[in-house]
Amino acid sequence: MRVLEVLLFVAMTAGPALAQKVPDKSAIDNLYKHGIRSLQQGNLDAARAAFEKVVRLAPNAPEGHNSLGWVLLSTGKIDDAIAQFRAALRLKADFLQARINLASALSAKRDTDAAAKEARIAVQLAPDDAEAHRTLGRALSFQQDRNAAIAELRKASQLDPQRPDLHDELGVLLVQNSQLEDASAEFIEALRLQPQSAAAKFHLGVLRWKQRSLEEAGQLLQSAVELAPGNAQAHYYLASVRADQGDSEGAIREWTATVKLQPDFPEAQTRLGLALQRKGDAVGAVSAFRQVVQTQPDNADAHNNLGLALIQSGDAPGAVPELEAALHLKPEDSGYRGNLGIAYLQRADFEAAIREFHTALHSAPNDATLHYNLGLALKLKDDLPAAIVELRKAAELDPEQADVRYTLGVIFWQQGEFARAADELQAAIKVRPDYAEAHYTLGTVLKQQGKLQEAADALRESIRLQPEFPGAHTTLAGVLRQLGDAEGAAKESKLGADITKTTNALQAATFSTNSGRRLLNAGDLEGAISQFRSAIQQVPGYAPAHFYLGQALQRKGLAGEANREFQLASELDSRFKIAPN
Known part of the structure; x- marks a missing residue:
């Protein structure tokens, strides 16, 4: 709907004149003007109050009913708005703007047949009015009559070719009708007319994403979220582009923005959860998937995803009922x-x-x-x-599954069948040459076979692939000692001990941080802060602990301390450079 024009009118009163005070026409006109000014300033409450007074003072003036209806529709009071538009039309059947507004309100109520009927009357009243054709096009699109809807929007844009919103809406309908090139032309025209149109940038960006023009799509959608940061859909599609570009951090950032704006957006929560899972952030994934389950309790995949994330986070008892729920829905x-x-x-x-x-x-x-x-x-x-x-x-079913051959190797090793164990481990390495654990276990088996040089080679390869593997350093130290390399053995032994100490501290810090995040999600700020501080005490340079401590302090209202933690987290790890609001 377009901004209402100021319509001055003569107050019409009914009934006997005896002792009845007739409302002052100029006072009503001024009150109406005040309502329009309030509307133009975005003050809907003041506009509604003004128009309600106008309707009380001049109940037979159609303009007052129409304007009040427009405000009511803008604030989501659809039924009340419809009543006002109908009142206006009873007083003035050829009132075009009221007819258009009534059609829009009926469309908002999804009463598509009634909406189309009113819009057709509007077109009959004013066949050269672009807004009337646009309104009819919208009503027809709700009826899934896309070809007719496109014809009406095309007519509207021909009648008023300088309106970018008409080209943009026509483009959306053309996309829905799989006329992508025509849609692209309409979006481009909308942007020519209004280069900073967030809607046109968003729609063209989504179209370019579907056409796999990822760089252009990313630029358009980035601009769209900057122009309209409250548009959850724009953040969602920008995240999808970033994911397709291999920018997992950028995708997570945008999906996080999406669900912050619209928590009950299951597709966004699901994609965020999967991305966090791939990143190893099981706690964050659990939070996202739990929101999906709350929004869609009959979604079997949602229960399954939550169950897997709980397994990943080490909460198998919590995973069981979720996976049972998934099976109940899909046995x-x-x-x-x-x-x-x-x-x-x-x-x-x-x-x-x-x-x-x-x-x-x-x-x-x-x-x-x-x-x-x-x-x-x-x-x-x-x-x-x-x-x-x-x-x-x-x-036999999947020869490329390295874990199968590795596990067979471990079983044969445990049974003392070293030759068979070595064969299986070498088969695992052939499938996956970067399998550090397989190289390590092969080195251990070869050591027990007395093949010390081969064992040393396997263990060194394991360390090359995974330098922070303490067991490989310790076992290599034993092999080197047997080979007579005392200096090399001492060096590897020290490395193994140092890594073990660091690893244990990091595991403790990770556990404390994950525990803190669970408490934070449950609203236990003091408990969460205690866990995050414990993690920092265990590993002072552990960025996630500083970051989530910042979140907890921020929720507690300690902005200064929170900002210090956010700053420290970003200095330790650039992935934590953006602090949440």
């Missing part, structure tokens, strides 16, 4: 059942895990991952012969 999904088995496996409930994996395999007998997980559960239950059978089946 035949072998993937969900396999994930439930993993949760039981993490809980060390091997019988339950084996039961779930067997059940899942009834539905998916050729699923290599299920055979692998069943083999792992059987291994942990010390049923090694059965475990080997399942792992062999997994390797």
